[in-house]
Amino acid sequence: MFDQLSERLQKVVKYLKGEVQVTEKNMAEALRMLRMAFLEADVNYKVVKDFEARIKEKALHREVLESLTPAQQVIKIVRDEMTEILGGTDKPLQFAPAPPSIFMMVGLQGSGKTTTTGKLARWALSKGRHPLLVSFDLKRPAAQDQLRSIAGALRLPFYAMTAEKMARPEEALRELIRETKDRGHDLLLVDTAGRLHVDDELMDELKLVKTILDPIETIYVGDAMTGQDAVKSAQAFAERIGISSIILTKLDGDARGGAALSVVMVTGRPIKFVGVGEKPDQLEVFHPDRMASRILGLGDMLGLIEKAEDAADLKEAEEMARKLRKAEFNLDDFRKQLGQLKKMGSLSGLLSHLPGTGPFKKLAAADVDDGKLLHFEAIIGSMTAAERDNPRIIDGSRRRRIAAGSGRPVHEVNQLLKQFQEMQRMMKGGAFKKMLGRMG
Numbered sequence: 001m002f003d004q005l006s007e008r009l010q011k012v013v014k015y016l017k018g019e020v021q022v023t024e025k026n027m028a029e030a031l032r033m034l035r036m037a038f039l040e041a042d043v044n045y046k047v048v049k050d051f052e053a054r055i056k057e058k059a060l061h062r063e064v065l066e067s068l069t070p071a072q073q074v075i076k077i078v079r080d081e082m083t084e085i086l087g088g089t090d091k092p093l094q095f096a097p098a099p100p101s102i103f104m105m106v107g108l109q110g111s112g113k114t115t116t117t118g119k120l121a122r123w124a125l126s127k128g129r130h131p132l133l134v135s136f137d138l139k140r141p142a143a144q145d146q147l148r149s150i151a152g153a154l155r156l157p158f159y160a161m162t163a164e165k166m167a168r169p170e171e172a173l174r175e176l177i178r179e180t181k182d183r184g185h186d187l188l189l190v191d192t193a194g195r196l197h198v199d200d201e202l203m204d205e206l207k208l209v210k211t212i213l214d215p216i217e218t219i220y221v222g223d224a225m226t227g228q229d230a231v232k233s234a235q236a237f238a239e240r241i242g243i244s245s246i247i248l249t250k251l252d253g254d255a256r257g258g259a260a261l262s263v264v265m266v267t268g269r270p271i272k273f274v275g276v277g278e279k280p281d282q283l284e285v286f287h288p289d290r291m292a293s294r295i296l297g298l299g300d301m302l303g304l305i306e307k308a309e310d311a312a313d314l315k316e317a318e319e320m321a322r323k324l325r326k327a328e329f330n331l332d333d334f335r336k337q338l339g340q341l342k343k344m345g346s347l348s349g350l351l352s353h354l355p356g357t358g359p360f361k362k363l364a365a366a367d368v369d370d371g372k373l374l375h376f377e378a379i380i381g382s383m384t385a386a387e388r389d390n391p392r393i394i395d396g397s398r399r400r401r402i403a404a405g406s407g408r409p410v411h412e413v414n415q416l417l418k419q420f421q422e423m424q425r426m427m428k429g430g431a432f433k434k435m436l437g438r439m440g
């Protein structure tokens, strides 16, 4: 995957690593190398130009991260920009609030729609969904059989759509949705016909189906090996039908990477999965940041970059550890802890992975989910500074006031205080101090 591009970009990384200082001269050389690598990878020209401009700008005004050399900082900028090009943060597929969720697959013929429909069904199954598969490719009889046999291999039901039914498309599609619900499916995966090129007849047909089905996801499936052609057709589908997500297939055979590096910027839609082979399990969730690091061959530097980014968090964690040792831990600290739960996993979760922390396992099990986290924050937010500092003064009437102030029931206030006390009690206990000692 992206071997050729990766090789070229890793040369740039190596070049920069060899430089102690970032000068105008070596920066220009690095940018030249980057530009060449991208153009040779068949990346959209405009994307390359924007990318170069942003790297230049950021390198000039780079924030100084201690523990990274100037050259490493430039590498980090390149990585961050590549991540942006690939879509930035992870954007998972959407599911409808009221089932069934409908995913409609669109794309040119041979792009991998039918295969990917099967792969996606398998993935959804592993996430506890109950998909139903249907194919709207009615002209080629083989298309129905292909999806039917994919469904069979997954032991999933297949809905047989026919040209006769589709003579009255509105009725046919309503019946399909009714069937989906009646059979208890929460996900309908709709495979569609493709053409060798974008044509009006197909676009009109797909538009009609989309209007009636009103899918929560319209997924463009593109063959990465066709490079900029896949990008152009993605753009056409985006403009004429409207797409919400992209899946690129055949990345296993794509050494250049031009489609992946252009399609998000050109269409404004995220890549959510990539196909890396013909087999049903050869579908990978797409993570822009990991992909950027992989292409740049930054396995070794990744830890370093993360460490630099985490430096601030680290300082805070050290402060927390000091408080824990002295058992000065109050509700303000507890709140900070809650805030970091999401980011780095909870303290208790962390403890549960260490040897000799049996007594803390219970606390780990009591971890709060995201919704509760918000409620707890609201509750602590309704306390006075004195209450946060010394929760022992929170008596019955204070509990009722806090509950009213935060819009949460009293029992939840009690629950929070109990959880806090439990944590405090454990920290004061000998086992915890011994363990902190072992951790250094």
Ligand SMILES: Nc1nc2c(ncn2[C@@H]2O[C@H](COP(=O)(O)OP(=O)(O)O)[C@@H](O)[C@H]2O)c(=O)[nH]1
Binding pocket: 107, 108, 109, 110, 111, 112, 113, 114, 115, 116, 194, 249, 250, 251, 252, 253, 274, 275, 276, 277, 278, 282
């Ligand atoms: N190597 C590889 N082949 C793939 C991938 N996805 C699909 N294919 C192959 O591409 C061909 C066309 O796939 P198909 O699903 O029939 O495309 P459709 O016409 O869009 O429905 C088939 O031979 C698939 O096995 C992939 O990720 N990697």
Ligand SMILES: [Mg+2]
Binding pocket: 113, 114, 115, 137, 143, 192
């Ligand atoms: Mg097909």
